[in-house]
Amino acid sequence: MPPIKHSSLDRVLGRIDMLDSVNLTNLVQRLARERSLFxxxxxxxxxxxxxxxxxxxxxxxxxxxHQLLGQADDSLLGKELWRLVPGLQASLGIEVAAEASSSPPQAGEAGAAALPVMTREFELSYPEPRTVQLYLVPFADQHAGAPRSTVILTDITRTKQSTEERIENERTSSILLLAAGVAHELGNPLNSLTIHLQLINRKLRRLAGEAPAAREVDAVADSIRICEAEVKRLDGIITHFLEAIRPQPPDLRETNLGELLAEVLAFQQRELADREIEVEAETSAGLAPVMADRNQVTQVFFNVIKNAVEAMPPGGHLRIKTHADDEAVYLAFADSGAGIKQEDLTRLFQPYHTTKAGGHGLGLMVVQRIMREHGGQIGIESKEGLGTVVTLRFPRKDRRIRMLAP
Structure with a gap:
């Protein structure tokens, strides 16, 4: 039996007292089917x-x-939306609108006019942290008194995170682009300084044989060594800076991260031994392969391990664990250092922000950029006095999504 059109349904409902029991049963069944469909x-x-x-x-x-608001099936019926989302009523100004629309609309009036169309964003902490966009639009029902409203809730958590990440990327790119010229201009005088310091040092060595001037020569030589060390430090800052602003697109190839990690640890073995750092690496057997640029991921491992080593006193402990799930491969680097202050955690990836003496504040920014270009993520958890855990997430080769160029 075809569904009843609204005009036909209105006519039938207007004569419902004239229907016999058979037609009334058919009407109820038809209405139940349409309700189930909708x-x-x-x-x-x-x-x-x-x-x-x-x-x-x-x-x-x-x-x-029900799912967005963390409620069981049908448990929302009869509850007040304002109690479920505190502060929403005041934000929307519904209280005044509700009072204005409490009386039934008169004939010819648009009952829904009392409530304007509204949209808001709010955050929920249960059943999980998320950002929700609310869209409220009134509608008039000729069979009801006061106008009611439809509320549409959209989970925009990922969209908002992507937007914030894009804004952050654009902000960082603009800063780095502006500073690229400065780095280039600094490089030329640094080269000139280095050359002239070397020439002065050679002349001083020739004069060192003259007894009366030997003490003065030594003093000048010490000053020159300090200048050379500072020039070298500045050159290192510029080198790291240029690595950050001139990234190469990753040459993605099938890679076993466990094997690559073992190579990096073997290369750093002497430095770790000199600092008496105990390393415990637990690599899962048969770790799922990923698509990665070996050179860039090696740089990621170097930077993360270097940060962990510098955060610990001699005799510290570095624990590295790997595991995988259906979507990604994870590497967790846990050190026994002093940890990171809460106010510094949110600034770790900002250019030139560093908590280490002599640090340049670009290492973690480079790590974050490389991880993003590999479709991965970096997460950092830290508590003062307990140490820091850096987790790298790489998408598995068989689950990687390739984005098409627009």
Whole structure:
């Protein structure tokens, strides 16, 4: 039996007292089927859909709305939206609008005019942290008194994170682009300084044989050595800076991260031994391969291990663990250092921010850039006095998504 059109349904409902028991049963069954159809459609939506009264009482909620608000099936019905999301009512100014629309609309009036279309964003902490966009639009129902409103809830957590990340990338890119010229200009005088310091040093060595001037020569030579050390330090800062602003696209090839990590640890073995750092590496057998640039990932491992070593006193402990799930391969580097202050955690990836004496503040920024270009992520957890854990996440080769150029 075909569904009843609204005009036909209105005519039938207007004569419902004239229907016999058979037609009445058919009508009820048809209405039940249509209700089930529309329920199924609304429950397939990823957006949460609510229908609320002027007082905020929820009269309908689809499955996505229950999931977003962390409520069991059908538990939202009868509850006030304002109690579930504190502060939302004041933000929307619903209280005044609800009072204005509490009386039934008169004939010819647009009952929904009392409530304007509104949109807001808010954060939920349960059942998990997320950002939700709310879109409220009123609608008039000729069979109801006061106008009701439809509320559409959209989870925009990932979109917001992507937007913030894009803004941060653009901000960093603009800073680095502006400073690239400065780095180039600094490089030329540094080269000139180095050459002339070397020439002066050679002349001083020739004069060192003259007894009366020997003491003065030694004093000048000490000053020159200090100048050379400072020039070398500045050159190192510029070198790291240029690595950060002139990234090469990764040459992605199938890579076993466990084997690459073993190579890096073997290369750093002498430095680790000199500092009496105990390294415990637990590499999962048969670690899933990833698509990676070996040289760039080697640089990531070097930077992360170097930071961990410099954060620990002699005799420290560095523990490295690898594992994988269906989506990614993970490497966790846990040191026994002093940890990072909470106020410094949010600034770790900013250019030139460093907590180490003599640091240039670009190492972690380079690591973050390389990880992003590999489709991966870097996470840092730290507590003062307990140490720091740096986790690298690489997408598995068989689960990697290739983005097409626009």
């Amino acid at each position: 329920e199924g459609i609304f429950n397939t939506l990823q957006e949460g859909v609510l229908v609320i009264s002027p007082s905020g009482e929820i009269e309908y909620a689809n499955a996505a709305a």
